[in-house]
Amino acid sequence: MDVANKGASASADPLAHFWSVRLPRRLDPWAPHLADAFADGSWTTAWRGVAGFAPIGALALGLLLMRILPATRHVYTESLTFMALIIATAILSGAAGAMLLFGFIVVDLLGAGSGWNFRGVFLSLPLIVRWILLYGSLLVSYLLLGLLAIRMPLLARRMVEEVEVDRFVYTAARPVARAALFGASCGLLVWIWSQAMIMLIRPVFTWLLDHPTTRAIQPVQLNWEWLVAVAVLAAGARILLEDRVASRSARAGLVRDLRQQRSNDAVLIVGRPRSIVGQVLPQVGLITLLLAGTYTSWLDALLVAVVVTGLALWQRGIGRLPGWWAAAVRRVPAIARFVVGLVAGYWLANMMVQRLWGTETFRPVLLGALLTLAVFLLLFPHPERSTVPASQGREAA
Amino acid sequence: MKPWVWWVLWTAFAFGIVLLVPAVALADNCSGLLDCFENIRAASAGAAAAGAAAGGLGAGGLGLGRGSNVPRDAPTGPSGPEHERARQEEQRRRMEEEYARQQEEAARRAQQEAQRRAQQTAADAQEQTRGITDLTGRGRSPTGPMDQTPGGDADSPGSNVERDDQTKR
Numbered sequence: 001m002d003v004a005n006k007g008a009s010a011s012a013d014p015l016a017h018f019w020s021v022r023l024p025r026r027l028d029p030w031a032p033h034l035a036d037a038f039a040d041g042s043w044t045t046a047w048r049g050v051a052g053f054a055p056i057g058a059l060a061l062g063l064l065l066m067r068i069l070p071a072t073r074h075v076y077t078e079s080l081t082f083m084a085l086i087i088a089t090a091i092l093s094g095a096a097g098a099m100l101l102f103g104f105i106v107v108d109l110l111g112a113g114s115g116w117n118f119r120g121v122f123l124s125l126p127l128i129v130r131w132i133l134l135y136g137s138l139l140v141s142y143l144l145l146g147l148l149a150i151r152m153p154l155l156a157r158r159m160v161e162e163v164e165v166d167r168f169v170y171t172a173a174r175p176v177a178r179a180a181l182f183g184a185s186c187g188l189l190v191w192i193w194s195q196a197m198i199m200l201i202r203p204v205f206t207w208l209l210d211h212p213t214t215r216a217i218q219p220v221q222l223n224w225e226w227l228v229a230v231a232v233l234a235a236g237a238r239i240l241l242e243d244r245v246a247s248r249s250a251r252a253g254l255v256r257d258l259r260q261q262r263s264n265d266a267v268l269i270v271g272r273p274r275s276i277v278g279q280v281l282p283q284v285g286l287i288t289l290l291l292a293g294t295y296t297s298w299l300d301a302l303l304v305a306v307v308v309t310g311l312a313l314w315q316r317g318i319g320r321l322p323g324w325w326a327a328a329v330r331r332v333p334a335i336a337r338f339v340v341g342l343v344a345g346y347w348l349a350n351m352m353v354q355r356l357w358g359t360e361t362f363r364p365v366l367l368g369a370l371l372t373l374a375v376f377l378l379l380f381p382h383p384e385r386s387t388v389p390a391s392q393g394r395e396a397a
Numbered sequence: 398m399k400p401w402v403w404w405v406l407w408t409a410f411a412f413g414i415v416l417l418v419p420a421v422a423l424a425d426n427c428s429g430l431l432d433c434f435e436n437i438r439a440a441s442a443g444a445a446a447a448g449a450a451a452g453g454l455g456a457g458g459l460g461l462g463r464g465s466n467v468p469r470d471a472p473t474g475p476s477g478p479e480h481e482r483a484r485q486e487e488q489r490r491r492m493e494e495e496y497a498r499q500q501e502e503a504a505r506r507a508q509q510e511a512q513r514r515a516q517q518t519a520a521d522a523q524e525q526t527r528g529i530t531d532l533t534g535r536g537r538s539p540t541g542p543m544d545q546t547p548g549g550d551a552d553s554p555g556s557n558v559e560r561d562d563q564t565k566r
Contacts, residue, residue, distance in 0.1 A: 147454040155454060189454065195446035198433055217433070290451045342449050349444035353430075353437050360430055365444040372448025380453075 013254060015052025016045045019095045020258045025265050037150045040094025040157075042258040046245035051095070058089055058096035062103020066111065074116065075141060075204045076104070077197060080219045083148070084230040090149040091186055091234040101149040105142055112138055122209040137207040140292055144200055147290075148193050156185035156235065159335040179239035183232040185335055190231040192342070194224035199365060202293035280312040287373070294366040307370055315377050326381035337379045345372025 020042035024035035038055075045051040061068075069079050076082050086104075090097025113134055122130065160182045169177040197220040205212040220227075246252055288305045295301050329337060349368025356364035434440035 345445035368444030
């Protein structure tokens with residue numbers, strides 16, 4: 001890209017340039033997926049002011065959400081409307097979804113604990129322990145919400161991009177086919193999230209030595225079809241609108257310019273090698289926290305940390321998957337592998353749960369989840385590390 | 398980001414997890430499987446979903462690369478691990494091409510320099526020969542290096558007389 005073009009989007013729409021290029025560039029070393037989510041909103045530059053002001057509006061909405069939707073006062077799963085709103089926003093614009101999430105977290109943290117009815121046994125704990133339990137449980141709930149608001153749309157998009165729709169579908173029908181595929185992917189991921197949340201949201205209650213309420217579980221367990229419907233509709237609308245602006249909007253060049261700049265930044269980031277410990281440690285920490293809702297005792301957490309460490313090391317360094325296996329599975333589109341992994345995981349978990357159903361603890365579910373996790377790591381071999389030395393990448397910058 | 402900042406951050410994160418893990422032991426595992434799931438099928442689906450959410454959505458371990466890094470002129474396009482590899486390969490190829498081009502350029506310059514020196518040497522040798530010829534009173538060539546030597550023809554294009562005039566102007 002030449003210098004003149006590079007400055008075109010920055011001067012034509014500086015706010016859109018900030019959300020789509022400058023902020024992601026800053027976030028990349030710390031939170032690459034969050035950086036990608038912000039860059040995802042660049043397509044809305046096709047409409048004047050939307051890419052610049054939508055994240056600000058979403059932030060304001062997130063800050064006011066507690067007043068608008070009082071049902072989210074304890075935990076957000078109590079409000080179907082809130083979850084539908086964040087799903088739709090995140091799918092339509094990653095930047096708006098991230099800012100909505102940020103606004104919600106700020107207000108939720110500030111009001112954490114006020115007006116809640118803690119049990120006596122919890123109140124008798126030392127203050128520091130109460131503080132750790134309260135904010136630790138909130139951290140788990142925010143990570144889970146982050147999966148929905150940040151990761152879900154990007155992963156769905158990535159899976160759809162692998163399917164070569166153009167080879168199988170007539171030109172006129174391609175946008176509709178892509179919209180249907182993206183809608184199905186988002187719907188599938190939202191369903192998975194809803195089913196997982198039945199257990200994974202439990203720390204919000206159990207860490208406060210309380211019982212999960214029916215009100216917090218019911219929306220994700222029984223009314224998930226509404227969330228899936230919202231995801232499918234938003235995803236379909238996004239692809240059709242994006243296709244329309246790419247071909248007809250006068251500002252399509254600006255969108256391409258922003259994406260090209262983002263792509264140039266991201267290629268340099270991808271080229272930077274990171275140590276195996278630097279890759280494995282975040283993965284282990286995150287999964288250990290995410291699965292906290294399935295733990296019966298601290299030994300379960302230890303088991304998860306050890307197993308995930310072993311799996312991650314096996315996947316990346318020690319005893320890497322055979323090359324023929326990695327090459328074979330990569331020929332299959334990711335969305336198909338995802339469904340196969342889910343079905344295989346269900347089958348394995350079913351065997352585990354059947355055997356250990358009588359224990360009436362969550363341990364069989366935890367073991368089933370770990371088996372599913374292993375299947376996923378098997379079906380999604382880690383890509384080879386970049387062959388581009390970091391120094392060269394920086395020189396190229 | 399400096400390496401030590403990275404390590405401090407992740408040590409803090411790991412320490413936070415160690416702090417939180419005992420909290421799990423304190424947790425009142427209030428309800429058994431039956432409270433959350435009515436039957437084995439629902440519990441199995443929940444387990445598979447939790448594994449998929451943690452492994453697929455959670456840790457970014459699917460190896461599908463990054464979300465919106467690939468610029469798309471059309472709404473969709475080639476991507477995924479193949480595209481990521483291709484992108485890295487392309488970048489490496491460009492760097493190799495650039496390196497090869499620089500090497501080629503350096504070789505070309507060296508060759509030119511060698512040729513120039515060879516010509517200069519040849520010219521010097523010819524000049525010496527011509528000087529000897531002049532001294533011995535033999536004929537002179539209408540063109541050639543000797544025309545530009547002091548004492549050459551003033552009307553010839555490269556004569557020193559004309560150069561001196563230009564310098565004065």
